[in-house]
Structures are given as C-alpha cells and as structure tokens.
Amino acid sequence: MTGNSLFEPFKLGELTLANRVVMAPLTRNRAGNGFVPGDLAAEYYAQRASAGLIVSEATQISQQGQGYQDTPGIYSQAQIDGWRKVTDAVHGKGGRIFLQLWHVGRVSHVDLQENGAAPVAPSAIRAETQTFVNNGFADVSEPRALELNEIPGIVNDFRKAAANAVSAGFDGVEIHGANGYLLDQFAKDGSNVRTDAYGGSVENRSRLMLEVAAAVAEEIGAGRTGVRISPVSPFNGVSSSDPQAQFDHIVDGLDALGVAYIHVVEGATGGPRDAAPFDFGSLRKRFRNAYIANNGYDLELATRSLGEGKADLFAFGRPFIANPDLVDRLKTNAPLAHLNPATLYGGGAAGYTDYPAIGG
Ligand code: PHB
Numbered sequence: 001m002t003g004n005s006l007f008e009p010f011k012l013g014e015l016t017l018a019n020r021v022v023m024a025p026l027t028r029n030r031a032g033n034g035f036v037p038g039d040l041a042a043e044y045y046a047q048r049a050s051a052g053l054i055v056s057e058a059t060q061i062s063q064q065g066q067g068y069q070d071t072p073g074i075y076s077q078a079q080i081d082g083w084r085k086v087t088d089a090v091h092g093k094g095g096r097i098f099l100q101l102w103h104v105g106r107v108s109h110v111d112l113q114e115n116g117a118a119p120v121a122p123s124a125i126r127a128e129t130q131t132f133v134n135n136g137f138a139d140v141s142e143p144r145a146l147e148l149n150e151i152p153g154i155v156n157d158f159r160k161a162a163a164n165a166v167s168a169g170f171d172g173v174e175i176h177g178a179n180g181y182l183l184d185q186f187a188k189d190g191s192n193v194r195t196d197a198y199g200g201s202v203e204n205r206s207r208l209m210l211e212v213a214a215a216v217a218e219e220i221g222a223g224r225t226g227v228r229i230s231p232v233s234p235f236n237g238v239s240s241s242d243p244q245a246q247f248d249h250i251v252d253g254l255d256a257l258g259v260a261y262i263h264v265v266e267g268a269t270g271g272p273r274d275a276a277p278f279d280f281g282s283l284r285k286r287f288r289n290a291y292i293a294n295n296g297y298d299l300e301l302a303t304r305s306l307g308e309g310k311a312d313l314f315a316f317g318r319p320f321i322a323n324p325d326l327v328d329r330l331k332t333n334a335p336l337a338h339l340n341p342a343t344l345y346g347g348g349a350a351g352y353t354d355y356p357a358i359g360g
Contacts, residue, residue, distance in 0.1 A: 004303055007331050010052060010312060012290055013223030013260035015096055015171055017052035017313075020306065021327050022263075024294055024317035025055045025100040025174070025228075029132060029346040031072035035060070036082035041072075042089040043353045047324035049095025052313065055174050055226075055263070056086070058102035058181075061161035064120060065182070066112050067104030067140070068132045070346060074099060074161045080168045087169030098172040098226060099165040101158055101216070105182030106143035106191070107236050109133045118144040122185050122192040122199060128237040129180070132345050148196050151208065154182070159215040162225075172224030172260065175212055177250075179269050180236025183209040184229070187246055190239030202242065202249050210253040222258040226292070230265035231283075232276040243278060251283045261290035263315060269295065270317075284310065299330045325357035334358055 010017045028044075031037050045054060060066040060073045073079045083099065090097045106121035109131050113119060121143035130137045146154070158175065165173045177183040185191040186208040192199050198207050209227070217225045231240075231247040240246055254262060266280050267273035273296050284291050293302075293311035302314040320326050321344070322337040329336060343351020 004331075006299075006302055006306055006314070007327070010290075012053065012313070013172065017096055018050070018094070019052040019327055020313045021052050021330065022292055022313050022315040023048050023051040023054040023320045023326075024315040025058050025176075026317055026321060027057050027068060027071060027345070028352060029068060029070040030348070030352060031082075032070045034076065034078050035066070035071065035073040036076075036078045037072045037086055038082060039085065040349055040353055041082070042085040045086050045097065046089035046093050046095070047353065047357070048320055048326075049090045049093035050325060050327045051095065051320070052327075054090060054095060054097040055315070056097060056099045056170075058100045058176055059161075060102050060104070061157045062103070063112075063114050065103035065157070067108035067119070067181075068345075069112070069134065071102075074101070074164045074168070075157070080164050083165070083168035083170070091169070096171045098174045099168070099170045100174045100176050100228070101161050101165070102176045103154065103157070103182040105185045107131060107140055107181060108143075109138060110141045118142060120144060120146045120150070121182075122146065122194055125191055125193070127180065127191070135346070145194070148198070151198065154208070155211050155215050158212045159219045162216040162220045166220050166224075172226065173216060173220065174226040174228055174263060175209075175216060176228055177209045178228040178230035178263075178265050179233060180238040183212060184238055187250065188238045188240035189242070191237075202245050205246065206250045206253060209250055210257075213254055213257055213259060217257050217259055223260050225257075225259045226261040226263055227254055227259060228263040228265070230269055232267065232278045233265055233269040234275070235269040243276070244282065248282055248286060251286045255287045255289075259289065261292050261313070262287055263292040263294060266293060266295045281310065299333065322355045324355055329358065
C-alpha cells in the first residue's frame with residue numbers, strides 16, 4: 001500500500017514520530033526481582049521500535065499501586081536503571097517510547113501490598129474482577145477507602161514517577177486513567193461514592209485525574225504528557241451513569257492543561273467497540289492536541305478513520321505481541337502471526353522475544 005499517511009511521520013508535542021502506528025501498553029509480568037525490567041525487556045521493546053511510538057506496559061508508581069505479579073515499577077533506583085536499558089535499546093533503533101504510569105487502586109491483592117495491607121480505592125467497594133498473583137488468577141482483595149489527607153501523596157507519587165521516567169530516558173509518560181484502575185475508579189460513580197471534594201459531581205470525580213495530569217505536566221512538561229481513558233469500558237468491574245458528561249469534562253480539563261495526547265479506548269477494553277453508546281467525536285472536538293484511537297483497529301479501520309479525521313494516531317495492542325515488525329506487515333499487507341495466550345503473562349523469552357519478524 002503506497003500513499004497511506006498512516007506510515008508518514010507525525011509531530012507529537014516536540015517529537016517527530018516516524019509513523020502513526022502506536023504500540024499500546026501491554027502487561028507481560030516479567031519483572032521479577034525488585035520489579036525491575038531486565039535485559040529481555042530491552043530486547044522485546046527494541047524489536048518493536050519501528051512503531052511510531054511505544055507506550056510501555058503499565059508500570060506502578062509505588063508498591064501500593066501494584067496489582068499483579070511481576071509488573072515493573074518506577075519508584076526505585078534499580079527500576080530506573082533497568083528502564084534505562086530499555087530506553088537506550090529503543091532509541092538505538094530510532095524508536096520513541098513513553099512510560100505508562102499506573103496505580104491499580106482496588107484491583108490488587110493483599111499479597112502484593114506492604115505488610116499484607118488492604119488495597120486502596122475511592123470507596124470500600126470490592127471490584128468484581130481477578131488479578132494474576134502467586135502464579136495464578138485470584139479474586140482481588142477487599143479495598144479500603146483512601147483518606148482525604150492521603151490523596152496529595154498519591155498525586156506526588158505520580159509526579160515523582162514522571163521525574164523518574166525522564167531520568168530513565170523516556171521521551172514522555174502516559175498517565176493510566178483507564179481500564180478500571182485508580183483514576184478511572186475515581187471518575188466513575190459505580191466505584192466512587194465519596195462525599196468529599198473527590199466524589200459526587202462530575203467535577204469532583206474528575207478532580208484526581210486532572211490533579212495528577214497537572215502535577216505530571218508541571219514536572220516534565222505538558223508536551224511530554226499523555227493520558228489514557230476508557231469512558232465506557234466495564235473492564236475491572238467499573239461502571240458510570242454519565243460517561244459522556246464525565247469524559248467531556250475530563251477532556252476539557254486535559255485540553256486546558258495542553259497535554260500532548262489523549263489515548264482513548266473506544267468501547268470495551270479488548271472487546272466490542274460498540275459496547276455502549278458514546279460520542280468519541282465529542283472528545284476529539286474538545287481536544288486540540290493528538291487523539292490516539294485504540295481498540296480493535298486493523299489496517300482497514302485505521303486507514304478509514306484517519307481519512308475521516310477521527311484520530312491522529314492508532315494504537316495496536318495484541319497484534320504487536322506476535323508481530324514485532326507490525327508496521328512493516330501493515331505497510332505491505334502481510335499476514336499477521338497469532339499470539340500464544342499461554343505465554344502472555346510471566347515466564348521468560350518464550351512468547352516474549354522469540355516471535356520472529358518476517359524474513360528474520
Ligand atoms: C492486565 O494486566 O490485564 C491489564 C493491565 C493494564 C490494563 C489492562 C489490562 O490497562
């Protein structure tokens with residue numbers, strides 16, 4: 001396929017991306033031993049450096065923010081040093097990489113928390129979901145509601161994590177505001193019944209996400225800050241009675257901050273795109289910088305949506321796992337390899353760095 005502007009450079013903040021194909025964040029659970037990404041992670045990401053932008057797997061900003069076994073962190077020096085190998089390897093191949101900053105909130109398990117503490121949440125409402133812990137899937141633990149005076153500490157953990165990401169060599173960060181994790185739990189009223197300044201109205205439920213975005217943008221620059229949202233995804237047991245008003249308001253706030261992009265999971269995460277009615281065009285219209293579209297895109301849908309001006313960049317998740325050269329395969333309309341679900345979470349090189357490029 002020639003002349004498809006999906007494969008043309010795009011200016012994102014101060015960066016020039018080689019193309020409009022983004023590698024979406026993908027949890028791979030291979031950072032044992034201090035939650036430090038290792039040499040295999042550097043190889044894995046470098047193999048995928050032909051993406052216009054890589055967004056790293058979700059990375060906890062604190063131990064409290066961890067919800068799954070062996071996911072990497074960005075709060076210790078060893079983690080910063082581990083990530084430096086990843087960013088050097090990606091940059092060595094001419095790629096660009098943002099780190100996704102993650103606090104899971106209630107989607108955690110006491111066995112992952114300091115001294116077996118309860119996971120934290122906007123409200124003490126247990127999520128109907130499971131996590132991967134102790135080498136298997138288990139129900140998440142009963143959470144406790146965060147005290148009002150703990151919230152500045154969470155914002156500060158995001159801020160410090162963003163500074164750490166920059167010192168690890170990342171080109172920017174993506175704040176994980178999606179998929180039923182902490183910031184999404186605050187935004188949606190199925191998980192947030194607080195009666196203080198962080199619950200109740202649309203404005204109050206948006207407050208934490210916008211405070212985090214403001215702190216991160218102040219710390220590392222709005223041009224290096226993106227935010228991922230999933231307005232109607234029921235992932236991890238969240239629900240909202242007013243997603244359009246809620247996310248219109250959040251995107252207005254993000255536009256005012258001038259962040260580089262919003263990354264929008266359209267529909268149910270990893271599921272149907274039309275799971276619930278929602279006007280994604282409204283978010284696009286409200287936001288002056290880049291719109292990254294995600295969820296179930298293939299070459300045909302991405303090309304059509306780009307032509308219709310619905311998005312600037314397109315994030316592909318699962319296809320990147322088994323196709324390290326996904327950009328080339330899309331460009332040449334080559335067949336895509338299928339991933340092996342057994343090696344998605346945890347383990348070593350098998351199903352991680354051993355998927356070949358075509359002819360490689
Ligand atoms: C997962 O580990 O399954 C996971 C993590 C982060 C997401 C979605 C899924 O945003």
